[in-house]
Amino acid sequence: MLSVRHLLGIESLPPDDILAILDLAERHVELGRRGAPAPGGLEGRSLVTMFFEPSTRTRASFELAGQRLGAHVLNMSMTSSSLKKGESLIDTALTLNAMRPDLLVVRHPASGAVNLLAQKVDCAVINAGDGRHEHPTQALLDALTIRRRKGRLQRLTVAICGDIAHSRVARSNILLLGKLDNRIRLVGPRTLIPAGIETLGVEVTDDMARGLEDADVVMMLRLQRERMDGGFIPSEREYYHRFGLDAAKLARARPDAIVMHPGPMNRGVEIDGTLADDINRSVIQEQVEMGVAVRMAVLELLARGRSRGAGGGDD
């Protein structure tokens, strides 16, 4: 069981909960790799996913996680259904709540929208990304990937590179890695570094060579082209020249440094295609695998915190 009723962000998640999720996820990874049958555990429970933003991988990952646990999974594509008819987010939530699902996975383009929704429903809510605020399961799967590769999740130097300003992945990762006592460097053009981010205990630089120096982990972010209202960078080719990860820039990091990316990648913009596919350095495919395991753990632990079919909670 977790100490929280919903997973809205890493900020409100205590370190013990983080480790409980990672430990359980680890077991799911081992079972999965051994080809063990799906473990079940959520039979008779219902999981609804509501994505107000297009998504392929996160949604598929949650869906698969739910199915492997034996839950009924219902995918609601909110970009196409009631929103077009003018139904508000709250009304959608209340309608859904009346169907009494056990678990609700939500992605929304506005920061804080998932928090708002969680106040109105009885089920456990999992934030699958809200605006530029948080994406907690991504940070958890990144943490699991790092822990498996590095053998620990403390005292590592992690460089998070690229479009920090528009990235919920960056925020959740900074919070998670910070809680577990790691050294975090943010590398990116100053136009894409949000004001006051230093108060989260990170170092900031716009020089990849300095930012990657002796790093154990190099985490690349996607350049969020669809969020850019223009003028943050002069061109994609200049961005690639200065901040795109290639072998030369990576040479500044520790020889055993791993390369991560939350996907989907813009090859040739923030990362060199060959490097992304280099199985000796890139753990990008492993991140996807960890994603399913972490989401299984989250669903299971939150479901355990609820009495069957009831809306019970602690707040």
Added chain:
Amino acid sequence: MTEPGRTILFRDARLVEPGGREGPGGLLVRDGLIADIAWGAVPDAPEGAEVVDCAGHVLAPGIIDLGVKVGEPGERHKESFRTAGLAAAAGGVTTMITRPDTLPPIDTPEALEFAIRRAREVSPVRVQPMAALTKGREGREMTEIGLLRDAGAVAFTDADRVVRDTRVLARALVYAGAMGALVIHHAQEPMLSAGACATSGAFATRLGLPAVPPMAERMGVARDLALAEMTGARLHLDRITTAGALPLLARARAAGLAVTAGADIHHLTLNELDIGDYRTFFKFTPPLRAESDRAAVVGAVADGLIDVIGSFHTPQDEESKRLPYEDAAPGAVGLQTLLPAALRLVHAGALTLPRLWACLSANPARLLGLPQGRLARGAPADLVLFDPDLPFVLNRHDLMSKSKNTPFDLARMQGRVLGSWVAGRRVWG
């Protein structure tokens, strides 16, 4: 509104003279006007006079609230002249200076006349309307400032919309200035603040909200002050919310420009941390600021650099607030909470009651050329009687406004209005 022949004696009051003294005394009201003021011992009531025993509570000129939004025309479901007037009376506001940012905006004499007529029919307190500075509040062409003034507009403003085109604002200032009409403008660099709903900094970054640097206000103030200098016109900046804008304003004042400035009660009493977990009742334009900015602006109010405090009453229905923070409508109702919220500054020792009252009544009256708002013989008897210490917990559903969007819901406050009078006629209590 006046009641000829009627005489009222207010006795055993603590009188507050805006920008002046404060002390025990009484008032004699006759024919809707203040007939006499007595400091210290109050003479006996004249024969036939009604006597109001103030029991030592504060008696001051009624509040003149500069910048009230009423939902007429267009959004009467959010607020009507009647409900706004009731909220005003209950809050000690005896004159509402209404904003033109209605649907459609008040940018023609016909629209203005509609508002004045509706106000006269149903509002228990005085209403003095402002008109738009540019047609449709679109910032392209000035409105019929002369006709609107003749029809009763007391000032010209596009409310929270910045007139982006500097040439348009310059011409409007010259034109209005020549006839002595007051222009009120919202100083803000419009491109930097586009799409923002929070102030840049650690808090906005943590919440992941699109943010505007506080410097955007200083930039807007710099441009507007330059225009005031260039045109020599009178200019009032509606609300100053950042420390960075204050030195510019002080320099302009020292140089003798006819520039005045206002502050918004919410920015004087709340800061960005109050937004907490995306609480949309705390969403304002401009957004709430850091505590250091709030404190600096309060200091400027105390020093006299800022002249006016208003509620910027902005009714919003539940639907426009029950949205993700970025999508929610900005603004809060304030007519009924302006007084207790402002008293927080007095109780905290930041302002004296006479200084507060200069900002709440005498200064807005002077800016707009209104006879009320003063504690003086011959002034209209628009008065508020209140207990500045009475504690209470605010319940938003008790507010008289049709909309209940206040950031002070469940807040502990001090200060209750016991009675309000407009031209000697009791409208509350």
